[in-house]
Amino acid sequence: MKLAVSGYVSAQEGSVASANALLLRSLLADGHEVDFFSKPSFVDPRPAVGEHHRFRFISTDNVGPDRFRARVQKIPLLGFLASRVDCATYERLLIKKMRQEHSSRRYDLCLWLGDYAPGRVRNLPMISFAQGPPGTDARSIVSRFAEISRLAGLRRAAQWLLLAQLRLSRLGLPPLRHSDHIIVGSRQSKQTLQDLYGVPSSRVSALPYPIDLQMFQPAAETPAAQGELRVLWLGRIIPRKRLDLFLSGIELAIRQGLRVKATIVGGVGFVPGYEKLIDAFPFPDRLRWIKGMPRQQVPALLHGHDVLIQPSEEENFGSSVSEAQACGLPVIVGHTNGNADYLCPRDIHLADDRAETLAAALARMVSNTTPDVSPSRAIAEESFDLDRVTTRLGEILRLAVEKFSASHRGAVTSTAPVAPAFPHTAAATPSKP
Structure with a gap:
């Protein structure tokens, strides 16, 4: 398949970004073509994928808002608002670039790694492999306000409470309606999307992140614990x-x-x-x-x-x-x-x-x-295991393309109600081990 991709990818950074780097390399090795859209100052996956002949990097840089956000990001309220403006202009530019490239490249789907699709490209299924349901950190700030106030002081805690409430408002939450299908790491997250945000179970799959099983393996010799x-x-x-x-x-x-x-x-x-x-x-x-x-x-x-x-x-x-x-x-x-x-x-x-x-x-x-x-x-x-996770991801992506195409054909040829996209199947969602 030919994929338009954006999101968080790095071989050296945190766990989500490094897992996405593994997935990106594995998708390329499986024969998929990847066009990655990002601003290099934010995410540059080229060091992670090397000079792979099926990979293209498409620079997408909203210079003005990005530089302003960098200058004021440590000022609590102004930093938050500048971040939202930076994010909004960057996302609009991403979608614009994807639409332009799709007109000639004809992608099979758009995949967002570690984030939710912020918009739509016409006639292209939008799949979000998110870090989890939105607002998890914000909800913890609201529920643990007394502890934060005791540790950080009332004034600073109140600032974070305001930011958390903004994050949980329409201004801060991602537009989930743009995602034709959402992938999260666990059934717990899948249930949260259903209970808090009304996302039908049929539109969500649970798939864990891969890890490097060569890097992480049992020690040849276990150090003595000395009774502790x-x-x-x-x-x-x-x-x-x-x-x-x-x-x-x-x-x-x-x-x-x-x-x-x-x-x-x-x-x-x-x-x-x-x-x-x-x-x-x-x-x-x-x-x-x-x-x-x-x-x-x-x-x-x-x-x-x-x-x-x-x-x-x-x-x-x-x-x-x-x-x-x-x-x-x-x-x-x-x-x-x-x-x-x-x-x-x-x-x-x-x-x-x-x-x-x-x-x-x-x-x-x-x-x-x-x-x-x-x-x-x-x-x-x-x-x-990377191969297992990539195989499951490929099944989800193929099902996404099939269901998206079927629903659009039905919308054109019939006025009857269309069956919900992405029915829950064993192939789409791995069962608990």
């Missing part, structure tokens, strides 16, 4: 990720007599003040904080721990969880974490967000002394 349970937090420190629950659960486990040693790897995100939770931890000798780490060092980091904990709320798909499983670690995930779709018997899905529940999960991990990492590795190979 070594637990790891890996990722940004933002309200939705629930650092407070991570720390309170570990504190309670230590007070109950468990020998737990915790590592936090990740910097404080868009809401400052969360480092206060780390500073106030009552057992500082049981905790270390690493604010940043090159991605190439993550496998060795995982090999030096016994379990990864991700207590996030509304997590679409946590790549650090799948990477830990690929390295042979059991994981503990939050009760609204989409990674619950992809767990093995060694893993724990928390029933709620109480510290007592997390402490009990840690006690279970201590009692499970089996050194066999094969169940964790097996679930990673079954669910996150």
Whole structure:
């Protein structure tokens, strides 16, 4: 197929962008043609795909709004408004360029990686492989306002609350109507799109991100734990990720007599003040904080721990969880974490967000002394293998083209109601392992 593509792609950046880089290379290897639309200062996938003969980069740069946004982005309200103007003008330019190219190139579909389609190209199916339902971070700011106010101060918390409310308004939410089909990382996200935004289940598929199973694999030799349970937090420190629950659960486990040693790897995100939770931890000798780490060092980091904990709320798909499983670690995930779709018997899905529940999960991990990492590795190979994910994605894309074409033929030849596009099928949506 001939694809018009835009979105977030980088071999060196975060988990979503690196997963999209894997997918882009795999789509090209499978014989698809890709025209990628982006401004180089924002996303430039050329280093990730090399000089592939089926790849074209089409520069799409809204120079004025982009440069203005860069100058004022740190000013809370003005920065938000400038970002919205930058985003709106950039998206309009993307759609304009795609329409121009489609008139001569005749694409089969348009694929948005890590984002929602912001507009339409006539007679072209628009498919969004999104990072999850919109507004997840904004909802966490609203629900955790008291905690943010205590950590960041009332004035700053009020600013973030206003921004969150703007994000959840019509001004901030993406226009989901432009996506003929949406792909998200988990059934949890699929259900959220249906419950909060009224997107029919037939228009959404759940598909996990791929990971590099060569880079992330079990250690040849596991370092000795010396009687401690070594637990790891890996990722940004933002309200939705629930650092407070991570720390309170570990504190309670230590007070109950468990020998737990915790590592936090990740910097404080868009809401400052969360480092206060780390500073106030009552057992500082049981905790270390690493604010940043090159991605190439993550496998060795995982090999030096016994379990990864991700207590996030509304997590679409946590790549650090799948990477830990690929390295042979059991994981503990939050009760609204989409990674619950992809767990093995060694893993724990928390029933709620109480510290007592997390402490009990840690006690279970201590009692499970089996050194066999094969169940964790097996679930990673079954669910996150690049070839498998690319094959499933290809099935979804082909179905999208077929259903889009059928619905448009029906609209032209008949005045009868057209059947809803993208019926839910096993091919379109992988079942829970």
